[in-house]
Amino acid sequence: MRIRSIRVLSGPNYWSIRRHKLIQMRLDLEDLQERPTNTIPGFKERLEALLPGLWEHQCSRGCYGGFLQRVEEGTLMGHVVEHVALELQTLAGMKVDFGRTRETSTPGTYNVVFEYQEAEAGRFAAKAAVYLCQALVDGEDYRRDLELDIQELREIRENVRFGPSTQALLDEAALRGIPYLRLNKGSLVQLGYGVYQKRIEATTTEKTSIIATDLAADKRATKELLQDMGIPVPKGYTVRRRSELAATIEDVGGFPVVIKPLNANHGKGITVNITSLEAAEIAYDAASQYSDVVLVEKHLVGDDYRLLVINNKLVAVAKRIPAYVVGDGRSTIQELIDEVNRDPRRGFGHENVLTQISIDDMTLRILESKGYTLDTVLPKGEHCTLKSTANLSTGGIAVDCTDIIHPYNAFIAERAAQIIGLDVAGIDLICPDIAQP
Structure with missing residues (x-):
């Protein structure tokens, strides 16, 4: 088999009114055009053993095992490639189920069309499905390659997919019938079209102040402003050299302390509950990998x-x-x-x-x-x-814990968001019990 071309369809298309995210692969079956699956000894058994999840593919039969019945009775390899590409993505955590395979005006060349969640993963699945099917036709053992393919798909997915916050917003948009369009390889998304369109980037909206965004990214500036406005924050200072650690720890009130990068997220480089200078120096080295300026704060006891x-x-x-x-x-x-x-x-x-x-x-x-x-x-x-x-x-x-938070604690969070100026704010609060003021 030979792949002639792979196209990514990301809008309304010939193949489906509802399914806009499709891969269209033009596949030349070459000598397999004359060899349906029922003429290839052991092909169905090898395929089913390698990808048992194909039993759930109903295909045109409308019942579980429908696709495997087609393989047993005899179907062309383009049809098999379509279902294998879908199953590979599903095994990698991207559930997809729509596909079509149709012959083109060139005998032996087919349009193999299948759904994708992430375009790069869809392209990879197209190629991997062709290699897998060819290996099974040739009687080769593809089990190790299958594991590598699935892991590669997972890594592609994690590199290019939306983050959980963005995806949650888009899932809700889909439930409300709001179309969306990805505008870059990051999290910049357009919701809707025309005069009513809105743009978001992760949880940053068109109404989010750039000043507030820059302020929130600077832990030191955020703390100072919140403290000046009466919001309780842990005492802390920034350091630029290891030699400053001992004096700074004394300034914040002694151990235990927390050491973190000044500008980082997702918990990178953070060490908490540090109780010795030796541990503090190790923590400083970890934090300095993410920021030239390191923040030393008093450790607070409580839940996060x-x-x-x-x-x-x-x-x-x-x-x-x-x-x-x-x-x-x-x-x-x-x-x-x-x-x-x-x-x-x-x-x-x-x-x-x-x-x-x-x-x-x-x-x-x-x-x-x-x-x-x-x-x-x-x-x-x-x-x-x-x-x-x-x-x-x-x-x-x-x-x-939404239903048990004390109103006073809710008020502190709402006031902190107003002080920073964010329309969407994630605020971390350390306290023994969120239900108590």
């Missing part, structure tokens, strides 16, 4: 809450819990992490509601501070935290 304020009104509250494992007296920490990651709710990147726990420098630093390694067997019932931050992207979990 994320409050969402939109148009100066609190709309949601989540208690964020860092990634952790609980000992059973038999398993090592590594084995406990592997067991947690087998939870079907956890996936690679943001493909599921939870993210798999990764082992990074932050994890190793925390374990070292406790005298543990990944090979340590935790006593039964011992709770071992693996991250300094509670971000979902690092394996943390979230508990909805």
Whole structure:
């Protein structure tokens, strides 16, 4: 088989009124034009063993196993490539199910059309499906290549897909019948068309002040302004050199402290509950990888809450819990992490509601501070935290607390958003109990 061309369709098209995101691959079957699947010994068995999920493809039969019936009775390879491309994307966490295969005016050349979620992943799936089908025709073992293909699709998806905040907005837009158009490779999106169109970039809207955005990105300036306006913030100072650490820690009131980059997000480079100068120097090195200026703050004891304020009104509250494992007296920490990651709710990147726990420098630093390694067997019932931050992207979990927040705490969050000037604001609050003022 030979791929003649691959086109990405991202708007209304010939193939579907409703499905606008389609890959159109022009595929020359060459010698396979005269070899339907029922004439290739063992092809159906090898295909079904490699991709058992194809049993769910109903195809024109309208029932489970419908596509595999077509393969058994005899269908051309272009049709098989269509379904394999769909299944590869589904296995990589991108559920798609629409496809069409039609012969062109050139005998033996077909338009293989299938749905995609991310264009780059769709292009890759088209090529991978052709290679996979050809390998099965030739009787080759494709299992290892299949694993590599699926992982490659996952990585492509994570590199190009919208972040969870943007995707949540677009999912809601779709429910409301609002069309959207991606305007760049990042998170710049147009909602609607014509005179009523609106543009967003992640959670930045057309009404978001650029001054507020720049202010929120500067932790030091944000803290100073909030403090001047009577909002409680942890005492802290910036440092530019390791030699300044000891004096700065004394200025904030001594240990324990938190050390973080001045300009970073998603919990990068943050270390909390530091209780010694040696640990502080290690934390400084970690933070300085993300920013030339490092922030040293007094460590606050309490739970980590994320409050969402939109148009100066609190709309949601989540208690964020860092990634952790609980000992059973038999398993090592590594084995406990592997067991947690087998939870079907956890996936690679943001493909599921939870993210798999990764082992990074932050994890190793925390374990070292406790005298543990990944090979340590935790006593039964011992709770071992693996991250300094509670971000979902690092394996943390979230508990909805919107209904229990005390009105005073809600007022603080709404006032903080007004002071900074953001129309959409995510505010972190550390306190022992969100239900108490």
